[in-house]
Amino acid sequence: MASLQASPPLKALVVFRNRIHKELIRSIHVYQLEGGAEEVVERExxxxxxxxxxxxxxxGKVFTLQKFDVSAHxxxxxxxxxxxIYVFNMDLDKQPNLEMIPEDLSITRNPKLASxxxxxNDLQMIFKLGHKIECGDPSKVLPKEGEEIHSDVGHLTQRAQHVPVLDLNSLPCSGSDNEENNQNAAGVVEKKQKRAATKDIxxxxxxxxxxxxxxxxxxASKNLKVGLTVLKKKCREFGIPRWPHRKIKSLDSLIQDLQGEVKRQLEEDEAAAMAVAKRQRMIESEKExxxxxxxLDIQWETKKFRQDIFKRRHRARALENQSRTLSLL
Structure with a gap:
């Protein structure tokens, strides 16, 4: 892995995920150069x-065709x-909250980032900065109940309060703290709204x-009327290491693509259309x-096929973006 000193100091990082193709990530890196200048780098x-x-x-550029404003994201x-999916801005985030970093971008939970x-390297710098502030500076300890907290964002002032233990299998209680205190003072105890009885779970x-x-x-947890923690526990009981939504959605997307390809090939090459239809049936069987x-995991051949399709689409979109950019010049 490249040394952290190889790049100029990071000033900001903005990360995007493609809504259609979840595997595609774009990032905007803003580095502080000597003399106060900035370098903006877009990567994919x-x-x-x-x-x-x-x-x-x-x-081709997507977000940095014009001046990129980090504060607007x-x-x-x-x-x-x-x-x-993530924004770090040194001008605003002097104390980066590590809990706001998505799991896919967490260097402690996703070792594949090393590739x-x-x-x-930039995520490592953010982690070190946040970890240093959380663990290394005794002046940043949590305040006691009743003491005031001054927030840098929005310059708000609030008071620390005792945080009650939450039931992860219960719906959050509605109403403000004042209303709840008034009810308790009046002797009215509001029953928790249980999502599902223990026997039903x-x-x-x-x-x-x-x-x-x-x-x-x-x-899914909302439809089943159980808490997220309970649902994950049930998944472990049934030997499901990871909720299969993404796998099934990915296969559905491939099936839809192949359906369109079959219709197109029928007009040009019937033999090719039959071959595409065969692959479609194989993926439908795999989904079932x-x-x-x-x-079960997605088969290697299907993953390779999905990757080939995605790369072809990516190249086509990139060439289209280049053509549009050149037409504007």
């Missing part, structure tokens, strides 16, 4: 499941087909979970197997 990566990550050959912001040092079978494999795990046995 391929985050492939069960394969090493790789940095793509950069074929925030996690959750949508920009076309791109979703912003793309141009991104992992114990009866959950694999078939119950399979109905929602096509949904993200958070939505994963739905029945969610611990």
């Amino acid at each position: 990566y391929l985050f492939l499941e069960n394969l090493e990550y790789e940095e793509m050959k950069f074929l 925030f996690a959750g912001m949508a920009n076309g087909v791109w979703d912003c 793309i040092p141009s991104l992992s 114990a009866r959950l079978a694999l078939e119950d979970l399979a109905k929602y494999f096509d949904l993200p795990i958070i939505e 197997s994963i739905e029945k046995k969610p611990f």
